[in-house]
Amino acid sequence: MNQPEDVEVVLAHDRHYKFHANVLARNSTLFAGILTEPYAVKLSNKAKNAGITTRWMIELTTLPSSENPAGKLELVELNNMGEPLDGHVGMVLNENGRVPTKVFEYYESIFYAFYNNEININDDDMRGALEDAGEMITIAEYLGCVPLISKPIDVALAKHGQTMYQAIATIPVGWMRLGLQIKSELIFKEALIHLVGNWNRIKNDPEMMSRVRDLPFNVRKLVEEHxxxxxxxxxxxxxxxxxxxxxxxxxxxxxxxxxxxxxxxxxxxxxxxxxxxxxxxxxxxxxxxxxxxxxxxxxxxxxxxxxxxxxxxxxxxxxxxxxxxxxxxxxxxxxxxxxxxxxxxxxxxxxGVLKSLCQLDVYRHPVEYLTCVEVLRQDIPWLHDEETIVQATGSKRGKRPGGNEIVQRNLEAAKRFAEASEITFDAGEEDDEEDEGGWSKRARYE
Structure with missing residues (x-):
């Protein structure tokens, strides 16, 4: 039997979506704190008889900006018929000749990924693909669901093959940051090889070095060691x-x-x-x-x-x-x-100094530096951390995590991303104060 779609997400006046509260809450730490009974409307018998199932409505009220990189979602107050009290139906976007925003498509892809749909990444050019991935990661950090979409984004980017590897060779620092965000061994290793091989040139470029300094200390140390x-x-x-x-x-x-x-x-x-x-x-x-x-x-x-x-x-x-x-x-x-x-x-x-250990086909797409850098699994930061945890907890070899453990790990990973991005949500608070960059409420239920 189909479960009732009890959440309506409104991204714009012409973009309304119906989802299940349990699916959103299971996959997003932000929704987990909001889609709770205290914030749900109690539908009247008339609404139930009419087939209305919406108990929560969430609206995108602010587009991405420097203050809110992913925009801002707000809870909308509903009446007992599941309709907005203020009659609002979503923002009307007048782009007025400007480049169309893709934020709606990004949110849509992430929401659909909760239902195991494939992530949509730009297929036209690699720069566009990297931009798409970066924007979606920003939104995923806001929603607290980065671990869920990391693998789909990794797979979608890998489909570009040599085009992606050429792009990594061009801007290894940016790709290394992305590899860290989505925990992609392939992207991280490829970026590390190009960053290390071209290090003598990069360290003499003030602009490039400023980007390198933004990387975590352990990653910078890894680059210098290699x-x-x-x-x-x-x-x-x-x-x-x-x-x-x-x-x-x-x-x-x-x-x-x-x-x-x-x-x-x-x-x-x-x-x-x-x-x-x-x-x-x-x-x-x-x-x-x-x-x-x-x-x-x-x-x-x-x-x-x-x-x-x-x-x-x-x-x-x-x-x-x-x-x-x-x-x-x-x-x-x-x-x-x-x-x-x-x-x-x-x-x-x-x-073996001329042996290439990167995925880039250096015969078809030559680079002017050494690519014989050997990257081992223990060099990957998150794999090293996981191995350390296994050793500290004394887990037995051959034992695999069960379902509850996997869910717990994913939830903890999402929370770490939220904390790193200074994302907060105040679902359990009794006041209406807004936390910058977090969840804000347009209305509370009595």
Whole structure:
């Protein structure tokens, strides 16, 4: 048997919705405090006989603003026929040529999500999708239902695939904040990789750093720790490059002690290695390695390609002007340089600095920084917190939470979001004072 729809939500004069009080209260901490018997109208027998079931009416009376980012919902006083005492039917919005507001669509998507409907996210462009997600999260924080819509928003955004990953690479700080809000491992990890890889450039940008400082302290610390690990990884590669002796240069003979004429036969190999280290040392001294804005990406990419990607004939000729030799010797030396390049290419591959660990297809959509940042599950802030709670409570391995525990967790999570956003509701109070950013009552029932 269908349950009576006993709540009417009025977003505008042409946007009226009928919902169930138990569904709204179960999914929203704000509604849980409002949709209680003290605020419900007692319908007359005439109303009941007429099929009227509305016992609460909630109206959106204020559009989003700097003071009320999600707008403001108010309880409407009803008569015993379930009709507004003041005859009000919702705001009439005159946009007068301005960009139409989408706040109604956002509220509608969230309300329908209470009934397991799919969240609607902009499919035209990623910037619009991010805007939609951000606005809906703001409203969800106001309603106290972020945990409920987090996963649907995460799934809706993930459908954009490479378009989303490109957007994350462009504005990683904004996406990291969103990832934290909706607890999306995918978004958070992707944003972290791009933020760490591009950190040398970001930390020299005052505007970007001001956004980074708005992130929670533990997240900023996480970024800095992973950047230090990335720099350490790059320096280990540089050390390997400057200390490598390709082939059998160090031991041209199996018989010890090795005579000098044995080494003399490889003089051109030693000259080639000297030229190579000369070039590499210049690059590092000029801060094109791990201390460069791109974290050494360009330098390591050249070394990883080998061949004519760097130290081409024009560069080799500069060495020949300082150490002149015959044409034949020059050709032999150049061949040795190519062999050394192939050896150094192997070191780059071994250290994995050019390996991409992000979801972005860097071959189709290249970025100019390293994306070899490894993010583990214990690096995800909320997963780390949950693991800490499990260890503290001594939960047994293999035991899964039951229904009551899941509901309790969701309720506590919603309350934490409400407290973080300074959302309050005074359903149990006996006065009519309004709490800024929280629930305000247009009327009370006697």
């Amino acid at each position: 950047h230090e690990m990335l720099v350490h990884k790059s320096k280990r590669l540089e050390q390997a490059l400057v200390t490598a002796y390709p082939g059998g240069m160090l031991e041209p003979s199996k018989w010890h002690p090795i005579k000098r004429d044995e080494y003399a036969r490889d003089v051109l190999v030693w000259m080639a290695l000297s030229f190579y280290r000369h070039w590499l040392a210049q690059r590092i001294v000029l801060e094109q390695g791990s201390t460069a804005e791109d974290g050494g990406f360009k330098l390591y990419s050249q070394i990883g390609q080998a061949g004519e990607a760097y130290m081409d004939k024009s560069v080799i000729n500069q060495f020949h002007t300082r150490a002149p030799m015959t044409k034949k010797a020059m050709n032999v030396l150049e061949n040795h340089v190519l062999e050394i390049k192939e050896c150094m290419k192997g070191h780059v591959e071994h250290h």
